[in-house]
Amino acid sequence: MRIAELSRQANVSIPTIKYYLREGLLSPGERTSRNQASYDETHLGRLRLIRALIDVGKLPVATVREVLSTLDEPDMPLHEVLGVVSASLCERRQTEPDDVLAAGREDVDALIERHGWQIADDTPELDVLAGIIVSARRLGHPHIADAFDNYCEAAAAIAEVEVGYVSELGTVENVLEGVVVGTVLGEAALAAIRRLAHQNVSARRFTES
Amino acid sequence: MRIAELSRQANVSIPTIKYYLREGLLSPGERTSRNQASYDETHLGRLRLIRALIDVGKLPVATVREVLSTLDEPDMPLHEVLGVVSASLCERRQTEPDDVLAAGREDVDALIERHGWQIADDTPELDVLAGIIVSARRLGHPHIADAFDNYCEAAAAIAEVEVGYVSELGTVENVLEGVVVGTVLGEAALAAIRRLAHQNVSARRFTES
DNA sequence: ACTTCTAGATAGTTACACTATCCATGCGAG
DNA sequence: CTCGCATGGATAGTGTAACTATCTAGAAGT
Numbered sequence: 001m002r003i004a005e006l007s008r009q010a011n012v013s014i015p016t017i018k019y020y021l022r023e024g025l026l027s028p029g030e031r032t033s034r035n036q037a038s039y040d041e042t043h044l045g046r047l048r049l050i051r052a053l054i055d056v057g058k059l060p061v062a063t064v065r066e067v068l069s070t071l072d073e074p075d076m077p078l079h080e081v082l083g084v085v086s087a088s089l090c091e092r093r094q095t096e097p098d099d100v101l102a103a104g105r106e107d108v109d110a111l112i113e114r115h116g117w118q119i120a121d122d123t124p125e126l127d128v129l130a131g132i133i134v135s136a137r138r139l140g141h142p143h144i145a146d147a148f149d150n151y152c153e154a155a156a157a158i159a160e161v162e163v164g165y166v167s168e169l170g171t172v173e174n175v176l177e178g179v180v181v182g183t184v185l186g187e188a189a190l191a192a193i194r195r196l197a198h199q200n201v202s203a204r205r206f207t208e209s
Numbered sequence: 210m211r212i213a214e215l216s217r218q219a220n221v222s223i224p225t226i227k228y229y230l231r232e233g234l235l236s237p238g239e240r241t242s243r244n245q246a247s248y249d250e251t252h253l254g255r256l257r258l259i260r261a262l263i264d265v266g267k268l269p270v271a272t273v274r275e276v277l278s279t280l281d282e283p284d285m286p287l288h289e290v291l292g293v294v295s296a297s298l299c300e301r302r303q304t305e306p307d308d309v310l311a312a313g314r315e316d317v318d319a320l321i322e323r324h325g326w327q328i329a330d331d332t333p334e335l336d337v338l339a340g341i342i343v344s345a346r347r348l349g350h351p352h353i354a355d356a357f358d359n360y361c362e363a364a365a366a367i368a369e370v371e372v373g374y375v376s377e378l379g380t381v382e383n384v385l386e387g388v389v390v391g392t393v394l395g396e397a398a399l400a401a402i403r404r405l406a407h408q409n410v411s412a413r414r415f416t417e418s
Numbered sequence: 419a420c421t422t423c424t425a426g427a428t429a430g431t432t433a434c435a436c437t438a439t440c441c442a443t444g445c446g447a448g
Numbered sequence: 449c450t451c452g453c454a455t456g457g458a459t460a461g462t463g464t465a466a467c468t469a470t471c472t473a474g475a476a477g478t
Contacts, residue, residue, distance in 0.1 A: 159406035
């Protein structure tokens with residue numbers, strides 16, 4: 001298929017496709033002559049994945065490139081892919097100085113310990129969580145970390161199912177893509193569902209039915 | 210306190226504070242003369258809240274303004290504040306055409322029905338979820354919606370605790386701020402913890418210990 | 419008195435994600 | 449065979465968001 005067809009099927013404008021090609025998000029089509037290339041289903045799938053990560057997952061283009069290039073790493077073990085994808089999603093400028101963050105890290109480490117989780121010490125999420133804790137404390141909500149034990153239990157149940165599901169997807173490529181889709185779209189979905197749950201609980205408590 | 214002190218304590222540059230004042234995120238200080246104003250603890254707290262929403266919650270400035278102006282609405286019932294804050298966080302351009310979205314909405318409505326949740330039909334999260342479902346289907350992962358029942362159970366447990374906690378914060382202002390902080394920072398924390406849970410499950414399954 | 423700080427206004431900067439044009443080809447319908 | 453329209457590649461431009469810098473006139477502190 002030529003670029004016009006790719007554009008139509010993925011619902012992405014031709015200039016944007018060219019932009020993604022330039023940025024290395026999308027691999028070039030197979031050249032059939034100096035100014036022709038043909039694209040196939042893999043390009044279409046990749047392009048749809050790109051749009052999903054950007055539109056639904058709100059990932060910046062640079063992060064999408066990172067994530068996708070990890071997917072294309074042929075012989076990376078599944079566990080490591082998960083780590084790299086996860087790390088890419090954390091990409092956030094360290095907004096707290098190290099010494100302030102350290103206070104939060106103690107709580108985070110204790111949390112992980114309490115739940116008996118096996119997590120590498122340099123996992124960026126740990127610092128993200130620490131940052132959230134110090135931020136909440138500064139806002140006068142020191143309690144917030146108390147909710148994290150709840151989150152951990154909920155997340156553990158969720159993760160068990162998700163990892164189980166993903167690892168049964170058959171081909172390696174499917175599994176890897178499943179990890180990305182599950183991580184990114186799942187995160188958006190969980191956030192939305194949590195807010196719905198708030199609405200529900202709040203409706204039951206604070207409105208006369 | 211004058212602006213320099215506010216800047217120092219909140220760790221936000223003076224030009225940025227002026228920018229927030231212009232944008233209406235921060236209420237002006239009390240004028241003491243033509244070119245002097247004094248700021249108090251409420252300004253400091255508000256400024257810290259702004260930074261937390263922007264840095265941790267990644268909210269755009271326009272959304273922060275919306276959320277904060279809702280907080281300052283004096284006599285809005287708690288349940289409604291939650292709805293408005295929630296809606297502000299959804300602010301995402303509708304990327305799917307209505308007819309395509311409708312297919313996803315059926316699944317979402319069934320999900321809500323199954324769990325017996327009481328949710329207004331026009332809650333924007335419902336469309337967000339629908340968008341995620343159609344997006345996942347297009348990517349060849351029709352299964353993803355299956356995980357949503359899990360998410361719902363987990364979210365219900367979480368929400369019960371959170372709403373209970375927040376409603377015991379004493380003054381109305383504290384409760385309202387608690388809603389915002391809990392919603393936004395909690396979302397970031399839950400996402401991070403979910404990824405940690407993935408790491409943990411994956412580590413146990415795919416690495417020899 | 420004199421340096422430093424301040425409010426307010428205006429303009430400039432940086433980063434990001436596209437979008438528009440141009441050109442030299444080359445395919446493909448007539 | 450030819451002529452219009454699509455294509456790949458390169459370069460430049462656009463719009464938005466979130467600051468950042470400069471300037472002016474006036475006030476504070478020492």
